[in-house]
Amino acid sequence: MQRSLIEIIAEILHVSKQGAKKTRVMYSCNLTHRMAGRFINYLLAVGLLREGNSFHTTEKGLKFLRTYQTLDLLMSTRN
Numbered sequence: 001m002q003r004s005l006i007e008i009i010a011e012i013l014h015v016s017k018q019g020a021k022k023t024r025v026m027y028s029c030n031l032t033h034r035m036a037g038r039f040i041n042y043l044l045a046v047g048l049l050r051e052g053n054s055f056h057t058t059e060k061g062l063k064f065l066r067t068y069q070t071l072d073l074l075m076s077t078r079n
Helices: 005-018 022-029 033-045 059-076
Strands: 049-051 055-057
Touching: 005 022, 005 033, 005 049, 005 055, 005 059, 022 033, 033 049, 055 059
Parallel strands: none
Antiparallel strands: 049 055
16 A cells, blocks of 8 residues: 555654654655655755754644644544
Protein backbone atom coordinates (compact mmCIF):
# COMPACT_ATOMS: atom_id res chain seq x y z
CA MET A 1 0.00 0.00 0.00
CA GLN A 2 1.39 3.38 -0.99
CA ARG A 3 1.71 6.17 1.52
CA SER A 4 0.04 9.50 0.93
CA LEU A 5 2.00 12.75 0.82
CA ILE A 6 0.54 13.68 4.20
CA GLU A 7 1.75 10.39 5.72
CA ILE A 8 5.28 10.99 4.41
CA ILE A 9 5.26 14.55 5.73
CA ALA A 10 4.11 13.30 9.15
CA GLU A 11 6.92 10.71 9.19
CA ILE A 12 9.54 13.34 8.34
CA LEU A 13 8.23 15.66 11.05
CA HIS A 14 8.23 12.82 13.58
CA VAL A 15 11.81 11.81 12.74
CA SER A 16 12.93 15.45 12.93
CA LYS A 17 11.42 16.18 16.36
CA GLN A 18 14.77 15.61 18.07
CA GLY A 19 16.79 16.77 15.07
CA ALA A 20 17.80 14.71 12.05
CA LYS A 21 20.22 14.96 9.17
CA LYS A 22 19.01 14.35 5.63
CA THR A 23 20.45 10.82 5.61
CA ARG A 24 18.52 9.88 8.74
CA VAL A 25 15.31 11.26 7.22
CA MET A 26 15.98 9.26 4.04
CA TYR A 27 16.52 5.95 5.82
CA SER A 28 13.89 6.37 8.53
CA CYS A 29 11.20 7.40 6.06
CA ASN A 30 12.35 5.07 3.27
CA LEU A 31 12.86 7.88 0.73
CA THR A 32 15.32 8.37 -2.10
CA HIS A 33 17.83 11.21 -1.87
CA ARG A 34 15.85 13.23 -4.43
CA MET A 35 12.50 12.64 -2.70
CA ALA A 36 13.90 13.54 0.72
CA GLY A 37 15.37 16.74 -0.70
CA ARG A 38 12.09 17.78 -2.28
CA PHE A 39 10.07 17.09 0.86
CA ILE A 40 12.59 18.82 3.11
CA ASN A 41 12.70 21.90 0.86
CA TYR A 42 8.90 22.06 0.85
CA LEU A 43 8.68 21.68 4.65
CA LEU A 44 11.31 24.39 5.12
CA ALA A 45 9.42 26.72 2.76
CA VAL A 46 6.10 26.33 4.61
CA GLY A 47 7.69 26.60 8.05
CA LEU A 48 7.15 23.06 9.33
CA LEU A 49 10.91 22.40 9.56
CA ARG A 50 13.86 24.61 10.43
CA GLU A 51 17.47 24.04 9.54
CA GLY A 52 20.48 24.32 11.82
CA ASN A 53 23.14 21.64 12.16
CA SER A 54 20.27 19.28 11.40
CA PHE A 55 16.57 19.56 10.56
CA HIS A 56 14.18 20.22 13.45
CA THR A 57 10.40 20.23 13.55
CA THR A 58 9.07 23.72 14.30
CA GLU A 59 6.18 24.52 16.64
CA LYS A 60 3.96 24.79 13.55
CA GLY A 61 5.23 21.35 12.50
CA LEU A 62 4.46 19.88 15.91
CA LYS A 63 0.93 21.28 15.70
CA PHE A 64 0.55 19.71 12.24
CA LEU A 65 1.81 16.39 13.61
CA ARG A 66 -0.61 16.44 16.56
CA THR A 67 -3.51 17.24 14.24
CA TYR A 68 -2.47 14.48 11.83
CA GLN A 69 -2.26 11.94 14.67
CA THR A 70 -5.72 12.93 15.91
CA LEU A 71 -7.22 12.56 12.43
CA ASP A 72 -5.44 9.24 11.92
CA LEU A 73 -6.88 7.97 15.20
CA LEU A 74 -10.39 9.12 14.25
CA MET A 75 -10.15 7.47 10.84
CA SER A 76 -8.95 4.16 12.26
CA THR A 77 -11.57 3.99 15.02
CA ARG A 78 -14.67 2.00 14.17
CA ASN A 79 -18.05 2.95 15.57
